[in-house]
Amino acid sequence: MSQQQTAANTNASQADEAQQDGKVLQVERRDFTELVPNDRPRVQSMRGFDPVYTDIVDYIVRCTHRIWDERDVGLIYTHYTHNCVLYGVLGTMYDRESIVRETIQRIVELPDRRGMATSIVWRGDDVNGFYTSHMTHGTGRHTEYGIFGKPTGRTFVTRTIVDCMIVENKIYREWVARDNMAQLVQLGIDPHEYAATIAQRKFDAGEAVVEISENRRLLGQYPPETEPDLSLAHTELEAEVMRWLHHIFNKRMFGKIGEIYASNCQWHGPLMRELYGPAAVMQQTMRLVAMIPDCAYVPQHICSVESEEGGTKVAIRWVMDGHHLGYGSLGAPTGHKLVVMGFTHLHIRDGKIVDEWTLYDELSMLVQLKLGALHRAAA
Structure with missing residues (x-):
């Protein structure tokens, strides 16, 4: 050596x-x-x-x-x-x-x-x-x-x-x-006015909207893959977390949330929402998927450290892409392409998630919709 x-x-x-x-x-x-x-x-x-x-x-x-x-x-x-x-x-x-x-x-x-x-x-x-x-x-x-x-x-x-x-x-x-x-x-x-200003600036600068007809969730007529790609995981716990996320987001098995979250869990989300219990986690998770019902959830990185509070802290950086085909906080469906860059920190103790911090920016999603509308109008 x-x-x-x-x-x-x-x-x-x-x-x-x-x-x-x-x-x-x-x-x-x-x-x-x-x-x-x-x-x-x-x-x-x-x-x-x-x-x-x-x-x-x-x-x-x-x-x-x-x-x-x-x-x-x-x-x-x-x-x-x-x-x-x-x-x-x-x-x-x-x-x-x-x-x-x-x-x-x-x-x-x-x-x-x-x-x-x-x-x-x-x-x-x-x-x-x-x-x-x-x-x-x-x-x-x-x-x-x-x-x-x-x-x-x-x-x-x-x-x-x-x-x-x-x-x-x-x-x-x-x-x-x-x-x-x-x-x-x-x-x-006003978020809509502010988003429209940013979208107009991007449109004037020639920023394009990249349209992709198929994402990684489904290949042709096949159902979602049974198991996720675990090559990003460094530990068995990280691999298990990736299985959980794939099961929930890509296979749409939202009932999994009731199994893996502690009964007294806390959920800290966008717009500084602070919610409690697996039912609230399930509703907020489905809320995001409902706006982008054809979305694919793709982890980009995962790492973890043992926590002084007990258990393990896990951080995941992820991307979700699809189309605005469902109702939600962004308004009526527009059909425009949406890409969400998000981050999640989990605190896991005794095999259960006791805390989740999830962050994605709804303003960036609104800007994408405004930019898509400008391109559609100009076509």
Whole structure:
């Protein structure tokens, strides 16, 4: 075995040991000052990372705070690659400078917003790279002109989940979902008017609507596949979660929810909905599928960590695509193509889901419908 391979195996082993020993930080039970300590020794191999970071959770919490709360936006130049791709629910950015510009604009418009980490699920090491799924609650007040127009002075609470791929202190790929619809509603802004403005801008820029007649749920006249593709799973629990999700979303066996959710489970969803019990979970799950009844649910990534609260936290990034063929919060069916990028964090104890945080942005779905209508009118 080469020296490079030996070093790689040693670093990976150190990372595994740190996680197993519970040395890597978890955010749920800690106040902020405990998450960004000044005198904590490094507990995880972090080759290429700035000395201030003691483990991967410290990195995510601390650099986010430094950039967004301490206003050191220029740290983006040392924490993102020049060609970082950021996939957002309303569009994609393909370079670091765009991320700098968008960050400055959001800080100026919402100067007292604070994003508080509520969960970080991660996987990886400093040799092969880290993958993190970072969930926050954002609170603030709309006090300045910006993308939301004239200041309303209203307060808001929203949820954001950001997935990052990181090597040697730099994020090179990122997926971001903000609950923009929840923020609009709380600020008293008409979602349809706001979505129409964004759609017109996209239409004028020549953004096309990609139509796909068949998705991965059904192949021709065959029924849904009995078993999902489990190649993304790293553990048996992750594989089991993927089976659950396939059973529910692609096979439409919603009764499974009653089997796998605890009787006292909580569901935290879009528009900051807070619901309780398997019946509520079932209704909200069916609510999304009912709007896109031909949808396919495709997991893009899954990872998990043992939780200090007991059990395991699992994070799934997923895509759902189909057509707006059903009634729901977006209005009467339009038939337009819909693609939903979503994130789900699950807390599983004793084989049951006790907490679910699911995030997708209904505003991005509404923008797609408005853009589809513009293209249909122009055809």
